[in-house]
Each structure stands twice: as structure tokens, then as C-alpha cells.
Amino acid sequence: MAMEKMSIAKALNESLRKALDTDPKVLIMGEDVGKLGGVFRITDGLQKDFGEDRVIDTPLAESGIVGTAIGLALRGYRPVVEIQFDGFVFPAYDQIVTQLAKMHARALGKIKLPVVIRIPYGGGIGAVEHHSESPEALFAHVAGLKVVSPSNASDAYWMMQQAVQSDDPIIFFEPKRRYWDKGEVETDSIPGPLHKASLARTGTDLTLVAYGPMVKVCLEAAAAAQEEGKSIEVLDLRSMSPIDFDAIQTSVEKTGRLVVVHEAPVFYGSGAEIAARITERCFYHLEAPVLRVGGYHAPYPPARLEDEYLPGLDRVLDAVDRSLAY
């Protein structure tokens, strides 16, 4: 069993390298992904080893990147597209929502669109506007797309492998402020299916559901709560579409309390969908209403204010306390 400690960034790089190596139809496309290796260096060294024909620096036009990726997929390729930052995806939103998501159904299943769209997302890096957003709900709302986000290096490695192999379009949100967090990656065997949640910490009093960058915050919150004698379970959702409601249900039936945490605005966020479904499924198990912690209904603030906007340890613990007070 090969275990290696690496950062999320390195795990993604290794995973993409393996994908390019394994399948000659896999392509990498995006702005600055070639010589520079991407602004976060996720594709570092790949063009050098696989050539400009497979690791493609594109013109600065997101709709063009996704639109041509669709054409390449129709020709039999498996493009992995990088959108440089979350806030830059919207010029491509039409191609993603109107074409990529719907073309398989439009063709009554006769064509497939194996395109992965990688998006570094979320805040916490002190960036200028448009570099810190969490638009996952805008994609999860669209039938035909699947939306995932890893929270650790092992998941980053394996979920990328699985995303590239998927015959459905995958929006792959990468927690950019966690890129440099290190973890053990077991490179020999697949840990589990792409769209299953994983239990990050077991507990009995309350369930925290999070994904991507918020898993770490929730684990810290659970550890802090433990010192006060509260036993918190943390579920790493991993997939925002489809959502592993069974796993959440199992946990909530045990704990009776649920708090959903994400960076994205609470209003119409994935927490709303989870709250509604879990209320339906677990009505008689719930000791408190499902609570949500997330961003506000305001544009992502300037960097000096982002610590106030992002759900941090205290805001998660505040929600935990409110839930336990019922």
C-alpha cells in the first residue's frame, strides 16, 4: 500500500498527471495552465511532460474554453477545463447550463459529455473582488450537472480520478485556501464512490454537514465543543449534486440535530435543500430545526472584512449552541 503525504494542490496535480498518462483522450485546457502551470500551479509541469497538444493554454475567453471543450468531447476527448477563479466562470455559464448540462438529454442519450470543469473557489485568501466566491448552488440547481468538492488531499486525488472517468459533466470545486493543506494520500485503491459523503468525525449530540473548505472549520468546532462535553459528528458531504441524503439521514437519526455549514450565501444555498429534505425524512427524529451557517445576502466583501463574512469557528459553535438549546 503506497501512502504519501502531500498537499491538496499536489494531489490534484498527481491525479491529473495520472489521468493524462492513463487515457490519451484526456486533455487539460485553460488560461495559463501550460508553462505557468496555472495561477495555483495545479497543472505544474504537465505541459512539459505531455506537450502543448494535450495541456492547452487557451485564449482568455471562458465561454470559448467551455464551448470548445464541448466540441472536443463530441469528438471523443475528455477535456479537463480550468476556470481560473470562481468569479470568472460566469462568461461560461451559458455554455455550461444551456449546452453542457442538457446535450445528453437533447440527444436522447446518444452522445455523452465527459467534461470536468475545475473551479478554485471560496474565500479566505485576502483577494480582490471575484476571487473568493462560492457559486456551487448555481450549478447544483441544474439537472445534467454533477457538483463535487474535496476537503482533503486523498479526496482531491481520488475524486479527480473519478471525475475524469465520469461520462457526465462534473463541476469540480477546489477549496483554494486549503490547496496547501497536507494529508495522507493512498494512491493504490479507490476509497469510495464519488458522490458518497464521508464521516469526518463521529459524535452523538449533533451533526455538522459541510464540504470543501468548511470541513476543516467544522472539525475544529467539533474539537472545541468536545472540551465542553458536546459530542459533534462531522459529515463531509463531498458531493453537492447529487447529495448523499442517506448518509445525512443516518447521522441525524442518531444525533437528532443538524447544522449545515457553507461559505456560500445561506439564501437558496445547499443548506436550504438539505434542511428541507432532512426535515421531510427525519421529522420525528429532529430535536431542533435544521440550522444553517453561511455567507450573507450581500456581495462577497472586501478582503479586510472577509473574516466577518465567512463562517468561522465561533459562528459554527454559536449555531451548535442554538441547536442544542432547543
Place this chain on the structure above:
Amino acid sequence: MTVESTAARKPRRSSKRTSAVKTTAKTSAKTPQSSEPELVQLLTPEGERLEHPDYSIDLTAEELRGLYRDMVLTRRFDAEATALQRQGELGLWASLLGQEAAQIGSGRALRDDDYVFPTYREHGVAWCRGVDPTNLLGMFRGVNHGGWDPNTNNFHLYTIVIGSQTLHATGYAMGVAKDGADSAVIAYFGDGASSQGDVAESFTFSAVYNAPVVFFCQNNQWAISEPTEKQTRVPLYQRAQGFGFPGVRVDGNDVLACLAVTRSALERARRGEGPTLVEAFTYRMGAHTTSDDPTKYRADEERASWEAKDPILRLRAYLEKEGAADEAFFTALDEESEALGKRVREAVRAMPDPDPIAIFDNVYADGNPLVDEERAQFAAYQASFADTAEEGK
């Protein structure tokens, strides 16, 4: 002996014509507005054959009759579809009336291994690709969103959102080049689409990657109610110059010129010389769709002036003048047209509504538990009416 070799030829107006490439070079120092739009024409509205220094074509009488037949049958199919909409059999129809030469000329320039990315109006191109015309009607009847297998005839699904498919064509062409194949790709779009960002981006990408794609713009003068002047200040074919590839304007009602110019652009793509923009200058004789009312925004005189340039009439005049087709041919074609109309009519009327559970089919290639759950709920809900129906008997 070919027809052309016996054809009467008009003197070349060579001073008025240059190739697209030459035009690009000559006008590079001028403002775009200052250059006179050139129109490649090989067959005048009166049915006179012209020669062109860059686009020669030499067709047999049989080939000419073939083009004529394609245009007549396409027009007949189109008229039947319009009638079927009026009868309530189709929810909507987007007529290609007037654009037969642009579509048949370009469509017949293609090889089997070439790939087509159409808009929703390319019924003539579909005909050339061997797509059963009745397949085109499903989406207009509302029983599917297209549904044919694009890879059967290398004819992609109709794209409704304006201009999106030009990027798909470019990506596909990039793939063709990666495969080392010598196929070409053709993207259809219109004058309205030329304003879309996706079209501009497809020009950029195809030029940068030297993709083997032909952009075939049917400038039919109207984007629903907006004339071409609301889309551009320069002749559309000149847009190519700024992206670094040639553009050419062709008489879109001249099937011979459309065939010759498209063939030349496709050959250029095959040789690895990159994209070409072809602007087929034509006219939308009908409404935008059956929901549109062109009397609100354009004059009858304009339509009448284009009637004189009809693509089918001019080829018929030429065929008759050259003795390339006899009365028996035209009579047989009339009968074939009526048979096609009848076949289409019957096929549409026999087209069943899909099973409601099909809503949940093909949402994902690899499945999705949410879709499965909703399908089961829907099926149970539908089944809950079974008893009621039973009681009602």
C-alpha cells in the same frame, strides 16, 4: 461533355472581383467601410452562367439536376412543415424559404466524414446529410428536443440558442486536427448570431489553433425584426480579416457559387490552412418562425425584389437554357415532391407523444439517485390514478 463546357459565358468582370485572400491583403491598410463588398456569383438571377477567377466549377448535367432536385424537395418539405404548423400538428416551424441555395450548395460541398453544426433552420443541410426530414420535426412537434444521433450522419443536433454551436464546431475541429484526420467541420449561423460573443470567441479560437472549420453565415438580412444594420457596420465577411483568416461573400441564392466557395473553404481547412468565413448573402423569404409577423417590420417591396433572385427559378432557367433537363424530369420531380409532402404529413401525424416517464430518461449518462427518486415518485403518483380511471368506466 459537361454542361459548363457548352454554356454561354458572360465576360468576366474581373476588375470587380478578387479572392478573399487578395481582398484581405488589398484592404488591410484601409478602413473596412471603404472596401466595396464583393459578391461571388456563378449564376445570375436570370440563369446566366458566370466565370470567376478563384471559384471555378464544372458540373455534369446530372449533378446540376441533383442540386435542383435537392432545392425543390427541401422547399416542398419546408412548405409541408409550415402547413403542418398551421394545422396544429407542429407547435412551431422555422422556415428556410429562400435559403435553399445557401444550404444545398454548402451541404453538397461536404464529404461524409465532415461534420456539421447547424442552427435550427438548416433543413436543407440536413437533407444533404441524409437525415430523414421527419426526424427534424420531433422538436417542433414537441415530442423531443432533437433526439437524432449526431454521429449517424455527422450532423449535430439543432442548436436553438444563437451562436453557441460555433464554439462546439471549433472544438470539434480542434479534435479533428489532433486526430490527424483531414476532415473538415462546418458551423452554420446567421447575421444575428454574428453579434454573439460566442461567435467572436469561435473565430479567435479557430484562428489561434488553426482549426479546420468553415464558418458559414447565412446573412438572410433579418434577425427576427432587426435588419443586418442593427448587427454590424461592416459587411460581415470582413469580420474575418481582424481575426486573421479569409472571409468571402457569396451570392447565397446561387447554388453553384455556394457550392464552389464552400468546397474551396473546406479544401483549405483540409490542407491545414485554418478557418474561413463564408457569408452567404441571401434573404429570409418567410417569417422568422410561424409565430412571427414580418408585416410589422419590413416592406412587401423588399421581399418582391428578392423574389426576382429566387435560387430555384434561376437554376431552372439555366437547366432549360442548356437543355440539361427535360419536361419529364420536372414532371417526375413534381410527383416526387408531392410524395415527400405526403410522407412527411403522415409521419408527423403518426408521431406519438412520449411516455411521460421519459421526462427522467437521459438526464445523466451515469445515473443520479435524485432522478431515480423523483422518477419513482412520479410513477407512483401516475399509478395512483389507475383506480380512478377504473371506477370511471
